[in-house]
Amino acid sequence: MNRSGRSLLEELSEVFLATDAHNATRHVQAGLVIRQIREIPELAAREAIVNGVAHREWGSSAPTIVEHIGRTLRVTSPGGFFGGVNSSNIITHPSQSRNAALTQLLADLKVAEREGIGVDRMVREMVRAGHQPPDIREISGPFIRASLVGDSLDQPWIAWLGSIEPKNESMDVYSLLLLRRLVTVGWVDAIQAAPLIQLTLEEARGAISKLSQANIDGRPLLIIAKGTPEGTEAVWRLHPAAAESLAAHDRTAGHIRGLPTRPEIARSYAQARGRISSTELGSLVGASPSNVGGVLKRLATEDVLAPSSTTGRGRGFYYKWIGPTE
Numbered sequence: 001m002n003r004s005g006r007s008l009l010e011e012l013s014e015v016f017l018a019t020d021a022h023n024a025t026r027h028v029q030a031g032l033v034i035r036q037i038r039e040i041p042e043l044a045a046r047e048a049i050v051n052g053v054a055h056r057e058w059g060s061s062a063p064t065i066v067e068h069i070g071r072t073l074r075v076t077s078p079g080g081f082f083g084g085v086n087s088s089n090i091i092t093h094p095s096q097s098r099n100a101a102l103t104q105l106l107a108d109l110k111v112a113e114r115e116g117i118g119v120d121r122m123v124r125e126m127v128r129a130g131h132q133p134p135d136i137r138e139i140s141g142p143f144i145r146a147s148l149v150g151d152s153l154d155q156p157w158i159a160w161l162g163s164i165e166p167k168n169e170s171m172d173v174y175s176l177l178l179l180r181r182l183v184t185v186g187w188v189d190a191i192q193a194a195p196l197i198q199l200t201l202e203e204a205r206g207a208i209s210k211l212s213q214a215n216i217d218g219r220p221l222l223i224i225a226k227g228t229p230e231g232t233e234a235v236w237r238l239h240p241a242a243a244e245s246l247a248a249h250d251r252t253a254g255h256i257r258g259l260p261t262r263p264e265i266a267r268s269y270a271q272a273r274g275r276i277s278s279t280e281l282g283s284l285v286g287a288s289p290s291n292v293g294g295v296l297k298r299l300a301t302e303d304v305l306a307p308s309s310t311t312g313r314g315r316g317f318y319y320k321w322i323g324p325t326e
Contacts, residue, residue: 012053012111015066019045022068026153037158040073040150041125047118048134048146050111052077054103055144062141071150080142087137090119091173092198122148124173127180128161130154156249156257157183163245164221169214174199174207182238183246183257186265187225187284189233192272208236216242227279227289235269240286262287262295270305270321277318 006014023038023045038045052064057079064077081087083096097103123133126148135147161170161179169175174197181188181196188196194204214221219241224234238246250257260268262285269284270276278289278296285292296319299305304323311317 008053009109009111012049015049016046019049019066019068019073023073023150028153028155028158037129037153038150039071039153040131040148041129044122044125044134044148045073047122047125048073048075048148050106051075051118052144052146054099054106055079055082055097056099058099058102062143073148073150074145076139076143076145078141078143080138080144088195089198090136091123092120120173122146124171124176127173127176128158128170130157133177154255156246156253156255159249160216160246163216165215169211169221172210173197175211175214178208178211182222182236184260185268186260187235187237187269189235189273191233212236216245225280226283227277229275232273235273235280235284237284243286262292263299266292266295266299267304267323270299270319271323271325274321275308275318276305276321280318 020038020042023040023042025036025038028035028037049066052066052075056064056077060078062078064075067074067076079098081090082098085093085096095103119134119136126133129150130153131151132149135145135149137145139145161176164170177197178188178193181192188208190201190204190208193199193208194201197204197207199207208222212220212222216239220239221242222236223239225237228235246257249255262281265284266276266281269280276296278293281287281292281295282289296305300307300319302323304321305319306322308316308318308320
């Protein structure tokens, strides 16, 4: 689309049309309602393209490049991160546009937000569809590259999110990221949540607390794991009923979800928190402590855990993490 004599809006319109033409539509059923969803959510794709124009370095003659290859949309624009924004705070950092007048114009024309850079909306739309969050990074040049990978739509996940009450929880970017971690890792605490959702520790506690008030079919969405030492951060997992609800959606769709195994949960938990007991692991995986002791013993033979006492048993016994640090 390297034709001269056209306005920016005409360029954007043509790029949107080309992207839509290559962005397949899928039909997703939620209850009795059938919705059409793009492989790469339309709002996320448009935000990525608009951001590549609105926040680029206009002093550079390099173009903003939009590539749509297979199920991946990649937008590369000249200029690095600006005004204190970086990949670790891009969801929550206040917008610091180097092109304030252009950003205002696009907002007035309803093409983009006036404040913010739309990254939170990109993340929200991608995660709601069951995709990875957008990968937005600074590369040599400098350039900013945003990559949106539209893997196969996760229809059971979409349906499961639709069953959460209140409905706004499945539209909240922080809640979505927390839920994604709970399903893929098996647990979360505020220390792990803070960098994930790019908030302070206290704000992360608030985000988890807010999500814990939600429910599915009248049952709590989250529960607190047992056995954590007094004075440490609370650990949260999906309520068994919520986990079973997702599993039921998977079975209905014939979908096999790669859930974390007991050893994987034990390893990630112990590595992050420095310790783990059979009570903690049992609570995390919904099993009796006596049924998970073997998992911890096997990890000890792999030299990533060590017993807290020579007896290897007794009240208050736990394993210490001695493996590599994160």
